[in-house]
Amino acid sequence: MLEVSRLTRRFKGADGVSDVSLSVRAGERVALLGHNGAGKSTLMKGILGLLPIDSGTALIAGHEVGSTAARAAVAYLPEAVSFHPALTGREQLRLFAKLARVERRDADNLLARVGLEHAAERRIGTYSKGMRQRLGMAQVFLGKPALALLDEPTSGLDPIARHDLYSLIDALAAQGTGVMIASHALTEIEARTDRIAILRGGQLVADAPLQELFARANMPIRFRLSAQADATVLFDRFGGQRINGARVEFNVTPDQKMARLADVTAMGAQVADVEIIPPSLEDLYRYYSKPAEAS
Numbered sequence: 001m002l003e004v005s006r007l008t009r010r011f012k013g014a015d016g017v018s019d020v021s022l023s024v025r026a027g028e029r030v031a032l033l034g035h036n037g038a039g040k041s042t043l044m045k046g047i048l049g050l051l052p053i054d055s056g057t058a059l060i061a062g063h064e065v066g067s068t069a070a071r072a073a074v075a076y077l078p079e080a081v082s083f084h085p086a087l088t089g090r091e092q093l094r095l096f097a098k099l100a101r102v103e104r105r106d107a108d109n110l111l112a113r114v115g116l117e118h119a120a121e122r123r124i125g126t127y128s129k130g131m132r133q134r135l136g137m138a139q140v141f142l143g144k145p146a147l148a149l150l151d152e153p154t155s156g157l158d159p160i161a162r163h164d165l166y167s168l169i170d171a172l173a174a175q176g177t178g179v180m181i182a183s184h185a186l187t188e189i190e191a192r193t194d195r196i197a198i199l200r201g202g203q204l205v206a207d208a209p210l211q212e213l214f215a216r217a218n219m220p221i222r223f224r225l226s227a228q229a230d231a232t233v234l235f236d237r238f239g240g241q242r243i244n245g246a247r248v249e250f251n252v253t254p255d256q257k258m259a260r261l262a263d264v265t266a267m268g269a270q271v272a273d274v275e276i277i278p279p280s281l282e283d284l285y286r287y288y289s290k291p292a293e294a295s
């Protein structure tokens with residue numbers, strides 16, 4: 001659905017994006033992560049044809065970006081989505097439907113699909129942020145685009161609204177649309193996307209499924225042992241840090257994990273409990289976004 005090859009866009013005194021290659025397949029949900037200024041918006045605008053690119057190519061459903069066919073195949077949800085406050089939800093969506101040459105009836109059905117049927121006749125000026133984002137998603141669904149680019153779709157939403165929005169994103173992917181989601185909300189990304197791409201200083205530093213990124217980073221796993229009586233004996237055996245005299249914590253590399261677990265089991269009743277804590281997505285993100293730590 002999307003094939004980006006060696007895309008470069010530089011600004012005076014800023015990185016923009018440099019030599020970025022990535023793809024999004026039909027029905028795939030790809031998260032695009034990166035610090036502020038890493039190049040996410042520049043990449044999205046380049047793909048949308050809103051920003052001229054210096055070199056490289058980007059094809060949407062086989063069409064060159066900026067062409068009429070490519071524009072027709074892509075939908076976009078900007079971070080600060082804004083609609084005309086005096087229009088009702090139904091009027092606004094019908095207007096978009098007309099522009100996209102989609103039947104009115106489909107627009108009406110989409111309002112129900114995003115859970116806005118009850119508010120269809122209300123002015124958008126009275127909508128909450130969550131309702132505006134739903135309307136934005138309805139606009140993305142119009143005409144079954146091959147590719148959808150969503151910029152921070154859940155920012156400013158409460159947990160329930162976020163969950164609902166991701167259900168809509170899942171439905172979008174299930175109909176075959178390739179979805180790229182720029183986000184800072186790491187915990188959501190973990191459960192709701194198929195692949196993660198990370199930009200750093202305008203360059204793509206990671207692009208793989210989450211498990212693969214974890215395996216490649218080879219980050220330490222934390223053991224947390226609770227002592228039955230006194231933590232000294234555990235500390236003498238494993239080292240690490242003593243916590244409150246009752247616990248011992250230490251790190252191991254992934255390949256040491258099973259052997260260390262066997263050592264812990266061999267301590268028998270002296271260990272009251274063991275927790276094995278894998279690295280978090282925040283740790284992983286930090287690993288790939290910090291120049292000094294990345295490979």
Ligand SMILES: Nc1ncnc2c1ncn2[C@@H]1O[C@H](COP(=O)(O)OP(=O)(O)OP(=O)(O)O)[C@@H](O)[C@H]1O
Pocket residue numbers: 011012014015016017034035036037038039040041042043
């Ligand atoms: N029109 C512009 N003129 C000059 N520099 C720009 C322009 N647009 C972006 N940049 C620069 O290019 C770099 C990438 O910016 P971009 O907006 O793509 O980052 P981002 O990852 O989307 O950040 P954020 O998470 O803050 O939205 C930044 O250094 C930014 O200052």
